[in-house]
Amino acid sequence: MARWASPEEAISTVRPEDHIVLPPGCGEVLALEREIGRQHERLAGLTIYSGLLLSDYPFLVDEAEFRYGTWHLMRPARELVESGRAEFFPISGSHVTEMFRRKYLRSDVAFIHVSPPDAHGYCSLGVSVSYPYSVARMADRVIAQVNPRMPRTLGRCSIHVSEIDVMVEVEEPLVEYPAAQIDAVSQTIGKRVAELIPQDAVVQIGIGAIPEAVLSTLGEQGMNNLRLLGMGIDAMVDLAEKGVLRPLDLEGPSLIGTELMGTTKLFDFVADNRQVEMHPSEVVLSAKRISGYDRLVSINSALQVDLFGQVNAEFIGGRQIGGIGGSIDFIRGARMSDGGQTIIAIPAADAKKRYSRIVSRLDAGTPVSIPRHFVDIVVTEFGVAHLAGLGLRERAEALIAIADPDFRYQLAGSLSGKEDQA
Numbered sequence: 252m253a254r255w256a257s258p259e260e261a262i263s264t265v266r267p268e269d270h271i272v273l274p275p276g277c278g279e280v281l282a283l284e285r286e287i288g289r290q291h292e293r294l295a296g297l298t299i300y301s302g303l304l305l306s307d308y309p310f311l312v313d314e315a316e317f318r319y320g321t322w323h324l325m326r327p328a329r330e331l332v333e334s335g336r337a338e339f340f341p342i343s344g345s346h347v348t349e350m351f352r353r354k355y356l357r358s359d360v361a362f363i364h365v366s367p368p369d370a371h372g373y374c375s376l377g378v379s380v381s382y383p384y385s386v387a388r389m390a391d392r393v394i395a396q397v398n399p400r401m402p403r404t405l406g407r408c409s410i411h412v413s414e415i416d417v418m419v420e421v422e423e424p425l426v427e428y429p430a431a432q433i434d435a436v437s438q439t440i441g442k443r444v445a446e447l448i449p450q451d452a453v454v455q456i457g458i459g460a461i462p463e464a465v466l467s468t469l470g471e472q473g474m475n476n477l478r479l480l481g482m483g484i485d486a487m488v489d490l491a492e493k494g495v496l497r498p499l500d501l502e503g504p505s506l507i508g509t510e511l512m513g514t515t516k517l518f519d520f521v522a523d524n525r526q527v528e529m530h531p532s533e534v535v536l537s538a539k540r541i542s543g544y545d546r547l548v549s550i551n552s553a554l555q556v557d558l559f560g561q562v563n564a565e566f567i568g569g570r571q572i573g574g575i576g577g578s579i580d581f582i583r584g585a586r587m588s589d590g591g592q593t594i595i596a597i598p599a600a601d602a603k604k605r606y607s608r609i610v611s612r613l614d615a616g617t618p619v620s621i622p623r624h625f626v627d628i629v630v631t632e633f634g635v636a637h638l639a640g641l642g643l644r645e646r647a648e649a650l651i652a653i654a655d656p657d658f659r660y661q662l663a664g665s666l667s668g669k670e671d672q673a
Contacts, residue, residue, distance in 0.1 A: 270359045292314075305426045364401060554567050556608070558651070563620055
């Protein structure tokens with residue numbers, strides 16, 4: 252049975268030789284992370300793993316002799332990877348739990364962020380279920396930050412106090428991910444994408460200005476019977492209030508999610524709300540499972556698309572700046588779905604129009620995040636390129652047609668002999 256402790260007492264149970272796993276996103280355990288930083292001298296040699304973090308990484312104080320590994324880089328971690336203080340793991344969202352289950356990565360201590368226990372002793376993991384739910388059941392020990400502000404969500408996302416070793420009560424606001432500002436380019440792209448989504452679709456989106464614009468447009472154009480999968484963001488609240496959403500099955504939720512990335516607006520909406528169910532990544536990101544939904548539309552962003560249709564979503568200028576995430580998992584599911592389609596939505600150029608984001612070829616050493624044969628549609632503010640069924644030259648011509656006009660001549664000039672390079 253769990254015992255209650257202060258943050259200092261909880262972290263005192265962690266040993267320098269341990270491998271600990273921190274929860275991601277809006278489920279970050281900031282009070283415990285700060286305490287890890289304060290005890291860094293005693294914990295020299297500690298190994299820390301996490302996915303996407305939204306904070307300033309308070310556990311990685313300058314003097315800390317920790318090994319930090321992550322499968323999703325945010326800005327503070329990029330510099331750490333480049334300096335050798337952190338390690339990047341190329342793991343897709345659906346395989347994170349498997350890495351721990353098969354002992355490729357160790358999980359001595361799992362940290363989780365939960366609601367207070369209910370009358371039966373169950374705590375909800377609330378907004379962050381993806382890998383924390385499953386890793387907590389594999390780890391030798393579990394330390395829970397118990398927060399009255401963590402909404403109790405429904406689904407397969409609860410843990411009993413008997414499965415927790417140490418509980419730390421900390422009432423503080425959850426880390427928020429504010430909705431991105433929708434600029435004119437994102438708005439145009441969002442409208443183009445929304446026009447491609449059929450009635451009764453199941454839509455998977457990520458985070459950022461374009462996903463916000465897509466959902467905003469769907470709410471404005473009278474879309475009905477929309478269902479959501481994967482990520483919950485603030486914009487979904489507006490769709491629910493407009494009556495746009497319907498259950499994924501005859502009964503049940505309108506969103507099956509693994510992470511909720513938003514603000515108090517979203518957190519308040521999901522609390523004990525039967526329209527939302529949260530499940531671990533191996534459920535939500537399972538291509539086999541989600542392919543059972545008809546008309547599954549996977550919408551993802553990218554950094555670059557080359558004229559073959561290959562997508563780079565994580566690497567630019569010789570630097571790893573993001574992670575693989577769940578994009579490829581959802582795309583696999585959409586490809587197997589009856590009536591499904593995959594959409595890559597990107598601005599045609601950077602904000603200052605210094606370079607095109609549709610490129611003749613990816614630079615040497617750039618990883619291909621999404622292979623060309625998985626990409627059906629590419630959308631920019633200048634149009635829609637339907638790539639399915641096109642040969643190499645036709646694909647290139649379709650992509651050049653939606654590139655920024657300032658770069659089309661240069662791209663067209665690179666076409667000669669491209670078929671021989673495939």
